[in-house]
Amino acid sequence: MRTADLLRFDFQVLNRHRFRALMMLIAMSIGVAAVNLLTGLGEGAKAFVLGEFSMLGKNTLIMLPGKKETSGGMPPMMGAAPRDITLQDAEAMRRLSGVVQIAPLIVGMSEVSYGSRNREVMIAGTTASYFSIRQLSIRQGTALPEVPSDVASPVCVIGWKVKQEIFGERPALGQWLKAGDRRFRVVGIMDAKGQALGMDMNDLMLIPVASAQALFNQEGLFRVMIEVQSADMVKKTKQRVIDTMKLRHEGDEDVTVITQDSILAAFNKILDTMTLAVGGIGAISLLVAGILIMNVTLIAVTQRTKEIGLLKAIGATDRDVLQIFLTEATLMAVLGALLGVILSETALFIGRVIFPDIGFHTPPWAMVMSVVIAIVTSVLFAWGPSRRAARMEPVNALQGRN
Amino acid sequence: MIELQHINKTFQLGDQTVHALDDVSLLIDKGEYISVMGPSGSGKSTLLNVLGLLDQPNDGHYLLEGTDTTQLSEPERARYRRDHIGFVFQSYHLVNRLNARENIELPLVLAGIPPKERAPRVDEMLQRLSLTPRADHLPNQLSGGQRQRVAIGRAIIMKPQILLADEPTGNLDSKSGADVIELLEELNQQQGITLLIVTHDAAVGQRAHRRIRMVDGRIDTDKNGA
Structure with a gap:
């Protein structure tokens, strides 16, 4: 046929x-x-x-307190650390070869109010470097001031959503916000940006790290972001960071350093299986x-x-x-x-x-x-x-x- | 050209063995017109099925134009059926979803003949069977006589040497039945097709030049002449 x-x-x-x-x-x-x-x-x-997760950038390392396996999955956001990572530790990282810049990070929640309006906002204490590492752009005003990280100053940069919720259509620049028992002057407003690494950048208030230490009454850092010169130096630098921290912490290896690749690899595996x-x-x-x-x-x-x-x-x-x-x-x-x-x-x-x-x-x-x-x-x-x-x-x- | 040598065919019916064909030997010449009669269960349909290569005998030999068909493989037998044998059934066996033209065309399609060659042959056949105005009708839009004419057209479109008809008038009124018999006889006389009709109808059976009567799987009588 x-x-x-x-x-x-x-x-x-x-x-x-x-x-x-x-x-x-x-x-x-x-x-x-x-x-x-x-x-x-x-x-x-x-x-x-x-x-x-790739918003992090290929040549960024994240150091967090506590020793965690980095290959098996995402490390927990809050880890009980035997020893804090201090601002001095973070500054020491800046001096390592291969490191371009670092940004310490302290995160906490606090009630933020302006006039009669108030709401609970996530507050991140960091430095000006954070803006370039995370590629945050400023819609109005400026980023955090370029000052030594241990200098506290009463300024803040707020996310788009925070601006809308607290100030509405009124101008926010130059206004004083109350966070906890402290006052911060709004110096910048961030551009609308999506969710990243579990943090909604629109619903965030950034203040100098030393101010955050005082506000939350906490010495230890939550994270240290470390930007490396190039992607092929990531591995070597990661080892250098761990070795230096070990020296500074009396021989204990009690920090975890993760790279974007390790996070991506872990997620990739999980999501592929799914x-x-x-x-x-x-x-x-x-x-x-x-x-x-x-x-x-x-x-x-x-x-x-x-x-x-x-x-x-x-x-x-x-x-x-x-x-x-x-x-x-x-x-x-x-x-x-x-x-x-x-x-x-x-x-x-x-x-x-x-x-x-x-x-x-x-x-x-x-x-x-x-x-x-x-x-x-x-x-x-x-x-x-x-x-x-x-x-x-x-x-x-x-x-x-x- | 057709030679049956000591053909046996048995069926198992429950625990009984039925001898449908019991040592049947038969010689048929090209162009003969034969009727096969006999009571139900006498083996006449089995004889027709064996002759048509639809059924295989248990033993014996069946020579078709010198070829021993009992030695043929399945595809070879199918090819013999296609090229040498035409069937006409009591219940027509038309394909209901196909119209008259497509039913007649079916053997040509199965034979892999290109559509360009098929069309004139089918047209000619429709003309000859006076079915041209009915070419696009489905079987259920045709009368019994017309359906049987379509079936005959399908049987002879491949120009077979043998035409086997199993009770071709069984489902027809006497007028259409007579038409169908006339058509079959015309094919026998004008084209020299060997025609074998199995029938219950004595009037139909008497018209054949050679009349075979079967009883209990054997050829009881085999009469020649008018």
């Missing part, structure tokens, strides 16, 4: 059994769409999380669709026993009959898979429109795999019933016996 004739013949069959064909198409397309959608969502989430898991769930629905195709093919073979007998009587070989039924199943799979891909792509497109921050994209491997699996399972599952059709004795089949 010619391929064109075979396809036409099978299309006529599908057209004749429109309802049955439609049901199979729906099952197949849902299976394929599930794989594509779930992996697409997984990839979107992964891209989003990794994007957040994507694979949800993709696997989708694949199960594909399998279900495959079994459906098997059953439907079985029913088709039973219903069309007489036709099979006739085809054989007028010269169809076993192979012809096998081809007719397998092609029918493959057609269903291909059409269903196409429909599924269109469905999932449409859904992901809508997802991208609604959440422009998250790049929902089905990875190409998942799309190819879902289509391949759909076709392979269909052919595999249709093989048994089709072979049964092919092997029928023509004389029995003509009489409707099989």
Whole structure:
């Protein structure tokens, strides 16, 4: 039989059994769409999380108190440290070779008020270097003053959201805010920037680190950000930082230094596993669709026993009959898979429109795999019933016996 | 050109063995017109199925134009059916989703003949069967006689040497039945197709030049002449 004739013949069959064909198409397309959608969502989430973390910059080290494994996952935000990292420790880092600049960080929550308005705001004590390390841009005013880190001064830079909530449309620059029992003059307002590393930069107030030490009555630093000259010096510098801290802390290695790469690697692993898991769930629905195709093919073979007998009587070989039924199943799979891909792509497109921050994209491997699996399972599952059709004795089949 | 040598065919029916064909030997010349009659279960349909290569005998030899068909593989037998044998069934066995033209065309499609060659052959066949105005009708839009004519068209589109008809008038009224028999006889006389009709209808059976009567899987009588 010619391929064109075979396809036409099978299309006529599908057209004749429109309802049955439609049901199979729906099952197949849902299976394929599930794989594509779930992996697409997984990839979107992964891209989003990794994007957040790569804001750090490739040549930034973060030092935090306490010894933690850095390879197994994200270190806890708050660790009980045996020994604080002091401002002097941080300053010592600045002098290391390969280090461009450092920014100490102390974080705490405090009630911030202006006039009758007040709200709880996250306050970060740091230095001017923080702005360049984190690539924060100033919308109005200036960044924190370039003064030695142990100099406290009553100034602050506030995030966009803090500005809106506390000052509304009124000008904020030059106004005095009250935080805890201290007063800070607003010298700058940050540009709107997204969430990063668990901190909403819009909902943040930055003050000099020495002021934060006084405000929170805390000597120890929460983090020290260290910017290294170049990405290939990160590893060497990291070791140098650890060695220096060890010296300063009487031989105890009680700090953890993490790099963007180690965080990204850990997240990548977790998120890949997640994507694979949800993709696997989708694949199960594909399998279900495959079994459906098997059953439907079985029913088709039973219903069309007489036709099979006739085809054989007028010269169809076993192979012809096998081809007719397998092609029918493959057609269903291909059409269903196409429909599924269109469905999932449409859904992901809508997802991208609604959440422009998250790049929902089905990875190409998942799309190819879902289509391949759909076709392979269909052919595999249709093989048994089709072979049964092919092997029928023509004389029995003509009489409707099989 | 057709030679059956000591053909046996048995069926297992429950714990009973039924001898559908019991040592049947038969010689059929090209162009003969034969009727096969006999009571139900006498093996006449089995004979037809064996002759049509739809069924394989348990033993014996079946020579078709000198080829021992009992030695052929499955695809070879399918090819023989396609090229040498045409079937006409009592219940027509038309494919319901295909129209008259497509049903007649089906053997050509299975044979892999290109569409350009198929079209004129099918057109000619429709013309000859006076079915041209009905070409686009589905089987359920055709009368019994028309359906059987479509089936005959399908049977002879590959120009077979043998035409096997199993109760071709069984589902038809006498008028359409007579038309169908006339058409079959015309094919036999004008084209020299070997025609073998299995029938219950004595009137139909009597028209054949050679009349075989079967009883209990054996050829009981084999009469020649009018």
